[in-house]
Amino acid sequence: MAEVSYVKASRIFSGNPPVRAVDELSLEVSDGEFLVLVGPSGSGKSTALRMLAGLEDIDEGAIHIGGKDVTNVPPKGRDIAMVFQSYALYPHMTVAENMGFALKLRGVPKTEIKAKVEEAAKMLDLQKYLERKPKALSGGQRQRVAMGRAIVREPSVFLMDEPLSNLDAKLRVETRANIAALQQRLGTTTIYVTHDQVEAMTMGHRVAVLKDGLLQQCDTPRALYDRPANAFVAGFIGSPAMNLKTVPISAEGAKLDGIIVPLTRSALDAAGGLDEVTFGIRPEALGIVPSGEEGMDMTVELVEELGADALVHGAVKIGDASQRFVVRVDGRTPPTLGQHVKVAVRDTTEIHLFHPESGERLEA
């Protein structure tokens, strides 16, 4: 067990111009923490993880594990275990051999290896499969073997590179909970990469959002959701995505179709001097109101029923352009297609304002 820190670590891929896949990443992960790296594809999250594993060079900066500089240490000297997206099980070895391989390389006595493999197998419900080859296992079982291989080693850090993305949806939700519980139990520092923000939010103690190799924000899931640092994080975290629209503002508030949404003093101060802001509101902070009340006119274009609730997609006029909004409504009484409804902001404290150009969050 150990803490991990990235100190302005960069990975630059040669090319013309060179690509900064990870750009001066600085991140502190404390001992026993579950940190999730999340971002769209090409954001550098996997590269960042592979740098920590020693599978990618660190071109600038440094990486420390347990207080020790490992920037130039090969993977086998870093005391880490990694779970790959493809699991990367050794096809010519049985499950038990796969799980015990790292210990065997370290020269651990056979009986001890056997005991450790059995203990891990018990934890992961793999006892029945120990003598099988990976090809005779289902996807979920393979995933558990990959986890087992990491656990058996008792490393100081677990690295997981999208370990759930090859599982079907139901199994993924199940395994997600299992991994989080396992991490809790073992208390091993874990860095987990995913592109799925739901995974990130549900599993991580903290979540680091990356985009184009740059760290956008690193905070608890709650804080990311409530106070996204910029428009990118606001749009990326939360499902469905936050409605982000550029709207004109005045001293009274933000002007949307037919209504003026009042803004807090501090927000207005932060937006001082701007004619327009990026106005963000989550689908769950909007609601459909009776036709007599004040609200934006929306024409329903699509209704996605999720059971407990429904997502209503519709067009709202802002200025001259028609903009699409998503509203989360009660699942039992969704509006019908083509219907005209009134949409209002339920709670003005849930409004997020961002700079229209830089995307930075306005208000302190």
Next chain:
Amino acid sequence: MTLDASSLKVVQAGGNRLRRTDRSKGASVALHATLIVASIIAVFPVFWVFVTSLKPDARAVEPTPKLFNESSLDNYTRVLSGEKGDFLAWFGNSVVIALMTTVIGVFISATAGYAASRFRFPGKRGLMMSFLLVQMFPFAVLIVPLYNILIALGLNGTSFGLVLVYCTTAVPFCTYMLKGYFDTVPSDIDEAGRVDGLSPFGVFWRLIMPLAKPGLAVTSFYAFLTAWGEVAFASAFLSAADESKTLAVGLQVFVQQNRTEWGHLAAASILVAIPAIVVFYLVQRFLVQGLASGAVKG
């Protein structure tokens, strides 16, 4: 969704069944006839060599050949007893040279193929191109330069020198073949191995080599055959002493200026073919898999 997928499968299965019964009787007969003729063309010469090997020389070539005419194993005993030349020594030489070619050639090819498959290094393209290019030279062109090189190395007339010469033929082909094979082994496996504590060579030796068994079997077979049946290099580079000949060179003693000992030649040929058949038998289950490549299951 499920419904769609399953109904699609049914259609597909139906389609296959249709295709199988699709062939008419006439087509079936024609197809089988063609296959039978092709098989006979392939098998008959070997069969006839076998038949000849059981006949005395005088009966080997007749205007009206008979299948079994004064058949006996005399030819075999005479060939093996060394009456016509030191057959067993030739055999031993061939086995040693072919096995050394196989082991050295495949080891070099595997390391080169792995490097070409996994690493980026300057001159990689040039190296692979040159491997292709050398395949285009006819053997005859190479004899003189190779002879000079062997003399310079002090290896002319030695088995090891000949092994190196065979490796120059086997290695380029085998490297290509194995590179293709290693390409199908996901590099995640390498990385998992490195994280688990293997050195780069350890990854190659303990993970990649066992996984590439089918590819190694195919290339071993090729390397073995390259050395086993080769005549031109062997007769040019080995010393003229009878006991240092390989089988393919030794067989020539049965073909003299004025007369050919067909019976002995045939018997020796059958004996020569046996090790090749054994090697083939050992690797055949990998052959289809290896030649079809991509045998790694996701």
